Amino acid sequence: MQKIRKGDKVVVLTGKDKGQSGEVLQVLPKEDRAVVRGINVVKRHQRQTQSQEAGIVSKEASIHLSNLSIIDKDGKPTRVGFKVVDGKKVRFAKRSGDVIDG
Secondary structure (H helix, E strand, O other): OOOOOOOOEEEEOOOOOOOOEEEEEEEEOOOOEEEEOOOOEEEEEEOOOOOOOOEEEEEEOOEEHHHEEEEOOOOOEEOEEEEEEOOEEEEEEOOOOOEOOO
C-alpha cells in the first residue's frame, strides 16, 4: 500500500518548487515518483503531428516521493502511518492522528 496516492493533496518539501502544493495526478510506484499538478513544470519541444501543432509545450514532470508530504487538515505537511481499523488497513496522519480518506 502506497503512502501517497492519486488525488492526495501534497506539499513539496525540497527543490525548486519547495513550499508549493498541488494534487497528485499520477503515481509511478516502480520508480517511486509522482506527477503533481502545477509542480516541476518543464518545457518540451513538440514536433508537428496530424493532431498537434509544433511548438514548445509546458507539462508536469515527475518528482520523487521522498520530496513530497501529504497536507494535514491544518494545512501543514504530515507523515503517513498505517493502522488497522475495523479489519481494514488504513492510512493516518501522524500529526493529527486522523484517518486519511482514499
